Amino acid sequence: MSKENKFNFTEERLRKIKPAATGKRAYYYDQSTAGLRLTVTDRGGKSFQVQTWSPAKQKPIISTIGKWPSVPLHEARSRASRLLVEVRDGIDPLQLKRQRRAEMTIAEVAEIFMQEHAKPNKKSWRDDECRLNKRIIPDFGAKKMSDLSHEDVKRWHSGLVSAGLSRTTANRYLEVLSGLYTVVLPKTENPCDGIKHYREVQRDRFLNQDEVRRLFATLEAEQNEDIRDYILLSLFIGARRANIQAMRWSDIDFNLQQWCIPFHQSKSGSTMLIPLVVEALEVLERRKATTTSAFVFPGKGKTGHLVDLRRPWQRILNHAGIDDFHLHDLRRTLGSWQAITGASLPVIGKSLGHKSTAATSIYARLSKEPVQFSMQTAVSAMKQIAAMPAEETAANVIGNKTTQER
Template identity: 25%
Template sequence: MATQKLGRRLLATIGPVTKPCIIYDSDLKGFGIKLLPPSGKNPEGAKSWIVEYRPGAGGRGVAKRRVVLGAVGSLTPEQARDAAKTMLASVRLGADPSAARAEKRSAKTIAELASLYSAETDPVRKARTVQTYATYWNNHLLPALGSTIASAITKADLVRLHRSIGAEKQVTANRLLTLLAHFFSWAQDGGHVPKGFNPASAIERFKEAGKERFLTADELGRLGAALRLAETAGIPWAPTDLSNPNAKHATKQPEKRVTKISPQSAGAIRLLLFTGARLREVLHLEWKHVDLSRGMLFLPDSKTGKKVIVLGAPAIAILQSLHDLAVEDARPAKPGVTKPLSAYVFPTEDLKRPKHDLNKPWRLIVRGADLQGLRLHDLRHSYASIGAAASLGLPIIGKLLGHRATKTTERYAHLDADPLRRATDIICTSITAAMEGTPA
């Protein structure tokens, strides 16, 4: 272990060595050059600037640690000496550069932690939520952040991502921040990032305009007429109903070109309107969850957990009609030939699974009723709005809809005009009486 002044003059005289050795600087203790003999990987040998130190309180009882600053060719002697001085100064203040580097090398990337996060959180989430979050990770977060060390993510990184995605998809951009905020909170609990580290928590979201449409009495009339027509005579054909109007299966008589929907599809749409239930709550409904005698649906699981839906008389009649139809269809056409009764109220053709959606019949009904842009979820809003306008009270409406938080129901508060109208009538009557000098 030679000791010399490490500078340009010495570097010019150092030739190949036959075995590994270190030349330490005579002026700066701990600073040196590590020399390696020629090898298959390095035919001319290798030279690296290094720093050696004893961490903590030091002393001969503490093992030395060595940090490589860089190859001799990548740093000049002056740059290497300055870097060594800085590192040794930090050691005197209690730092441990070698341990810090080892910790950084073992730190997990966003992609690595995302895999662990999904494995822990997916089992306790709804299947639809798992699917949505997987889309967020695969389409947005992993391509942009996947290779970055989680603890190195900055607020500025997430702001850029949020603004970039929000240029076209503001709601998606907001949902990504919500997912990341939970992700970093989980990472804190697991010790993957420092406590209090959550760069997604304090970023301002885009303002979201609620998509709420309430059907008027006239629109409800048109919707009902379209439903009746669709399940009986059929709604007149439109060019959008067939991609090729000249196809063999397309009737050549325009007046006979109509499209019908099944009683099950019509029943599902009506049930959405008469219960205010969510689409999946209706489509995934099983007969064992239906209690027609008490007029209730007992759902074991929904968006907000276990839920009871109280049925009105029209909803009970719809379900009774569908049950009668299902029993009739299950009757054997021939002696000894049995047909099973599906467990689902709205099954697929094979009777083994629930319907996935109502897209085709709904598009037909919306066109037939001339209600462009109306969504199936707007039936839920309409159910709630009618209750609010009738002054039924937000707590009652919230219970009917299965809202977990009262804030969710408060969006309908402005529709309850009766109490306000009565109040303003009283005030206006008093003002009129005072102005005209008559008793109030």
């Protein structure tokens, strides 16, 4: 342990500690309170823990106190002192924590799950939070963790589908509920165990020629510039919804005609360089000239950027006469049109940021040029179709032939 990692904790010094190296964790030890340490992740998450020797178990034990700054330093020191006394008295703090949490309500454990696991570790934590708040807490929040039975969960899972949710969505809800037990109470019986997931059918939906024409016509008449530009960029770039929503001007290089998605925002966990076709650059340059925000799509909420597009998106689909089409299907549409216009699967995978172990060696040899050319060809084809009269496209509508969505 270096001297730099052991010092007298203060709120100010904790605030100045930088994230750990990529893929690593850093540990800092308090000189004022025996056993108290701070764990820092590569994303900057900071949590208090107690590390001490257990006479009962004859081995070192580590117990997590909570995340800083939600747990302030003075409270962490107080809890650490109590834990050390309990360990000296032969009490297993981990077992005691499990027992206490088993008697908590599901709503209380959901809060622990979000603060200690989902937010520090998952890029998709907002999806977990949404599922907890929308169904799990309203349906089970008042129940104690130990009171929820296997039959309760089984009926609930099937009831989600009966209520109109898709089988895929019902499976995602089940996984979040199960996560409350596997993450917060790993040695407690999980009532979700043994419940069979519904079979999920992979979507293969993308826009055919006639739908492309109708969508572009609708967007041309759309008055809300943010929604119109967001949809156009989604179609021209093919990036994931959350990445485009959080797009920053500082990550766009107009000279190199590319957009850099930082590693901590990409699904693959690696920095992604996305080529920008001419049409995407036109949208971005127009928006850049009229904004002072750090975000390409600023919003009024806590994130600072655009988040919820469900209502305007459904309105646009209704106007365009397009059914059963999700925002994510815009990404699939670009990939499918790349395939239609002759692109190879490795080029499509590179442009969409797919991460495949089998194809990694091929992807690594691809330069930006063929990828950007493929994207430009696909976008140009869609724009050409959109400019045609309806009677010309109706006679030659491309069927829903797709590339595999990874």
